[in-house]
Amino acid sequence: MxxxxxxxxxxxxxxxxxxxxxxxxxxxxxxxxxxxxxxxxxxxxxxxxxxxxxxxxxxxxxxxxxxxxxxxxxxxxxxxxxxxxxxxxxxxxxxxxxxxxxxxxxxxxxxxxxxxxxxxxxxxxxxxxxxxxxxxxxxxxxxPLAGLTAWRATFTKANVQSGDYVLITGIGGGVALTALQFAVSVGANVYVTSSDDNKIKRAVELGAKGGVNYKNDAWPNHLRSLLGSNLLHSIIDGAGGPLHPKYPALMRLGGIISVYGMTVAPQVTFTMSAVLKNVDLKGSTMGSRAEFEQMVRFVNEHRIRxxxxxxxxxxxxxxxxxxxxxxxxxxxxxxxxxxxxxxxxx
Amino acid sequence: MxxxxxxxxxxxxxxxxxxxxxxxxxxxxxxxxxxxxxxxxxxxxxxxxxxxxxxxxxxxxxxxxxxxxxxxxxxxxxxxxxxxxxxxxxxxxxxxxxxxxxxxxxxxxxxxxxxxxxxxxxxxxxxxxxxxxxxxxxxxxxxPLAGLTAWRATFTKANVQSGDYVLITGIGGGVALTALQFAVSVGANVYVTSSDDNKIKRAVELGAKGGVNYKNDAWPNHLRSLLGSNLLHSIIDGAGGPLHPKYPALMRLGGIISVYGMTVAPQVTFTMSAVLKNVDLKGSTMGSRAEFEQMVRFVNEHRIRxxxxxxxxxxxxxxxxxxxxxxxxxxxxxxxxxxxxxxxxx
Incomplete structure (x- = not known):
C-alpha cells in the first residue's frame, strides 16, 4: 500500500x-x-x-x-x-x-x-x-482531531452554553471553525477574530454575530462596539501570543479563556486584572474517547458539517x-x- | 469613637x-x-x-x-x-x-x-x-478576609480533596497559612515554599509534609525529591512572578494553579507546557457570602485556629x-x- x-x-x-x-x-x-x-x-x-x-x-x-x-x-x-x-x-x-x-x-x-x-x-x-x-x-x-479538540476546548473546558457571549480567535483553522459551529449550535453568541476580513465575513455566514481584525490595534474597541453592553463569557484561543493581556477587560467576572494551542507564541501573560475578575485560563489538549463519542453524537444531532x-x-x-x-x-x-x-x- | x-x-x-x-x-x-x-x-x-x-x-x-x-x-x-x-x-x-x-x-x-x-x-x-x-x-x-480568600482559592477554584498533593507558595501570609490549614484538614498532602527556612519549619509543625526554599534555584528538584513519584494536583499561589513557568513540570495532568494575588509581580506566564498538560490557571479573589458561611462552618467543624x-x-x-x-x-x-x-x- x-x-x-x-x-x-x-x-x-x-x-x-x-x-x-x-x-x-x-x-x-x-x-x-x-x-x-x-x-x-x-x-x-x-x-x-x-x-x-x-x-x-x-x-x-x-x-x-x-x-x-x-x-x-x-x-x-x-x-x-x-x-x-x-x-x-x-x-x-x-x-x-x-x-x-x-x-x-x-x-x-x-x-x-x-x-x-x-x-x-x-x-x-x-x-x-x-x-x-x-x-x-x-x-x-x-x-476527528479538530472536532475532538474543539469539543474539549468549547464544552469541557469553556463550558459554553446557550446565550453565552463567546470569542473565537484566529477563525479559519479547523479547530476554530469547528468550535464556532459547536458554539453556534448550542445558541451562543459567537464573535471571531482574524487578520483577514474575508475570513470574518465567511465566519458570519456560518453563524458568527460578527468579528474584528486583530491587525488593527483598535480591535478591542471594535469588539466592544459589537458586544454593546455585553461582556464575554469565554474566549477560545489557539494562538497564544501578545493579545492575552487585552482579554480580561472584555470579559465578565468568572470568564474562561480556553487555550488549545499557541501558534503565534508559545506562552501567554495572565495579569492581576484577570485574577481580580476571577478569570480562569485553561489549557486544553485533544480529548478522551468519551469526549470523542459525545462530539460525534453532537455532530449527528446538529447535522454539523x-x-x-x-x-x-x-x-x-x-x-x-x-x-x-x-x-x-x-x-x-x-x-x-x-x-x-x-x-x-x- | x-x-x-x-x-x-x-x-x-x-x-x-x-x-x-x-x-x-x-x-x-x-x-x-x-x-x-x-x-x-x-x-x-x-x-x-x-x-x-x-x-x-x-x-x-x-x-x-x-x-x-x-x-x-x-x-x-x-x-x-x-x-x-x-x-x-x-x-x-x-x-x-x-x-x-x-x-x-x-x-x-x-x-x-x-x-x-x-x-x-x-x-x-x-x-x-x-x-x-x-x-x-x-x-x-x-x-474573615484571609479565611474567605483561602476558602475560595483552595476549594471553589483548586478543588482540593483528600489525598491530593498540593503546593502552597509563600507560606507565612494569612491566606497561605489558612489555605494550609484548610487543605491539611481535608487530608491533602501539603507542601510549601518560602524564602525563609524557619517559616517552612513552622509550616511543617502545622501539618505540611515539607517545603522548599525558592531562593535556591534548585527548588524544583528539592520539591521533586520530597514528592517522590507523586505530582501536584494543585498549586495555591499569592505571589505571581517568575516561578510560574517551573510549575507545569511538577504537576499532574489537569492540575490547577489557583492564584489569589500577585505580590511579587503583577503577571505570570502560562506556557504551552501547561496547555499540553491540560493545566488550568485560575484567578481567585475574595469570595461570596455563601462561601463565607461555608468557610465559617468548616472552621467550626475542624476547630481551625x-x-x-x-x-x-x-x-x-x-x-x-x-x-x-x-x-x-x-x-x-x-x-x-x-x-x-x-x-x-x-
Missing part, C-alpha cells in the same frame, strides 16, 4: 521544512485480536503534521506514517462492521478522565502508532465509530506537498483533505 | 508609605433598618491595607476608615444578637454566584463602606456571623504604625491584630 513516511533529511533544495516526507509502497498491516483493518478513503491535515515536519513536536520518530485524521471502510476484523464507513478516534490512552489521559497518550501519525496518510490502517475495534451519514468523505475525514477548504485527490507526493504548502501559508478556511481514489493510484 | 483614617499627604519626614493614616475621634455611627451596631474588640491587617497606603489599590478614598477584618459584640439593632460576639463578612455585593459578584462588590475599609479599624461599626444584619466559640478574640479577628503573628493592644497611632511596619518587612508568620482594649483608650 502507499503511505506518507516522515524522513529525516530533506532532499537537496527542499528547504520549506526541516524534515521531508516520501510516498512509499509498504506492506498492508496485519490485524490482531481486537483490531480492525480499515481501507482509508481520505485523511485530513492538522497543524500537528506541520509541527512534526518542522521538528517542533515531542517524540518525533523517522519512518512514521503521518496523519491523525482518517475515514474509510472496515474490511477485516469485525463482521458487524465490515463494509461500514468509519472515522477513527485519533488518540490512544485516554478513556474518560476529564483532567487528562489515564495512561500514556499518543496520537495517530507518529510511531509506535500508525498514521492515516496511507491506504490502510489497523486500529483497535473500540477506536472506530460510524461516520456520520450526513457527511461527505472529505467532511468525515476533516472531523466540517468546513473543508481544499481537497486533493490521489495519494501522490505532489498532492501531499501541495496541501502542506497551503497550510504553511495559512490561507485556508477549514480543513485540507487528501482523498485516496484507488483507481487513480494503484 | 476612635478610628484609623486614611489621609492623603504623609506628614513631613514620614516616607514609608505614599499615604498616611491618623487616629481620629469621630461620632459613633447610627444604625438604620436591617443594620446592627457592633462594638469592635479587635481588627486584623490584610495586604490590602498596605496596598491602599501605597496607592496601589483601585478606588482609594481619603477619609476612609481602614480595616476589613473585625470581631466584636453586637450592641444595637437586633435583640437576638445583642451581647453576642460576631465576626463580619468583609465583602458586600456578592451573595453566591461562584463566578463572581452579582452586583457592585466592595470590601470593608474604603468609603462608601466603613472600616474595622474603629471602636464601632455599622453593618447589615446579614453580614454578621457568630464568632467560632473555640477562637480567641485575636484569632476571630484574623479569620487562625495563626496570629502579633497582637497590639490599644487603638493608638503608635500601635497602628508598628503593625504596618511588620507587614512592610514581611517577616510575619500569620496575621497581625489590633485589640481594642476600651479601658486603655477612652
Amino acid at each position: 502507499l503511505a506518507v513516511i516522515l524522513q529525516q533529511n530533506p532532499p537537496p533544495g527542499e528547504t520549506s521544512y526541516k524534515h521531508s516526507v516520501s510516498v512509499e509502497n509498504i506492506p498492508i498491516p496485519k490485524i490482531e485480536a481486537g483490531q480492525v483493518l480499515v481501507k482509508l478513503q481520505a485523511a485530513a491535515y492538522n497543524h500537528r503534521d506541520e509541527f512534526i515536519r518542522n521538528g517542533l513536536y515531542p517524540g518525533i520518530q523517522f519512518g512514521s506514517t503521518l496523519g491523525s485524521d482518517g475515514v474509510g471502510i472496515v474490511v477485516d476484523g469485525d463482521d458487524e462492521l465490515t463494509d461500514q464507513r468509519v472515522i477513527i478516534c485519533p488518540g490512544v490512552g485516554w478513556e474518560k478522565d476529564p483532567r487528562g489521559p489515564e495512561g500514556k497518550y499518543r496520537i495517530l501519525g507518529l510511531l509506535p502508532l500508525p498514521g492515516t496518510f496511507a491506504e490502510y490502517i489497523v486500529v483497535p475495534r473500540k477506536d472506530v465509530f460510524p461516520a456520520p451519514a450526513h457527511l461527505s468523505i472529505a467532511e468525515a475525514a476533516a472531523l 466540517p468546513i473543508v477548504s481544499g481537497v486533493w485527490k490521489g495519494l501522490t507526493k505532489e498532492n501531499v506537498e501541495a496541501a502542506y504548502e497551503v497550510m504553511r501559508n495559512g490561507k485556508q478556511f477549514g480543513k485540507l483533505v487528501l482523498e485516496f481514489d484507488a483507481a487513480q493510484k494503484l | 476612635l478610628a484609623v483614617i486614611l489621609q492623603q499627604n504623609p506628614p513631613p519626614g514620614e516616607t514609608s508609605y505614599k499615604h498616611s493614616v491618623s487616629v481620629e475621634n469621630i461620632p459613633i455611627p447610627k444604625i438604620e433598618a436591617g443594620q446592627v451596631l457592633v462594638k469592635l474588640q479587635a481588627a486584623a491587617y490584610n495586604h490590602r491595607d498596605e496596598f491602599i497606603r501605597n496607592g496601589l489599590y483601585p478606588g482609594i478614598q481619603f477619609g476612609s476608615t481602614l480595616g476589613s477584618d473585625g470581631v466584636g459584640i453586637v450592641v444595637d439593632g437586633d435583640d437576638e444578637l445583642t451581647d453576642q460576639r460576631v465576626i463580619i463578612c468583609p465583602g458586600v455585593g456578592w451573595e453566591k454566584d461562584p463566578r463572581g459578584p452579582e452586583g457592585k462588590y466592595r470590601i470593608l475599609g474604603l468609603l462608601p463602606l466603613p472600616g474595622t479599624f474603629a471602636e464601632y461599626i455599622v453593618v447589615p444584619r446579614k453580614d454578621v456571623f457568630p464568632a467560632p466559640a473555640h477562637l480567641s478574640i485575636a484569632e476571630a479577628a484574623a479569620l 487562625p495563626i496570629v503573628s502579633g497582637v497590639w493592644k490599644g487603638l493608638t497611632k503608635e500601635n497602628v504604625e508598628a503593625a504596618y511596619e511588620v507587614m512592610r518587612n514581611g517577616k510575619q508568620f500569620g496575621k497581625l491584630v489590633l485589640e481594642f482594649d476600651a479601658a486603655q483608650k477612652l
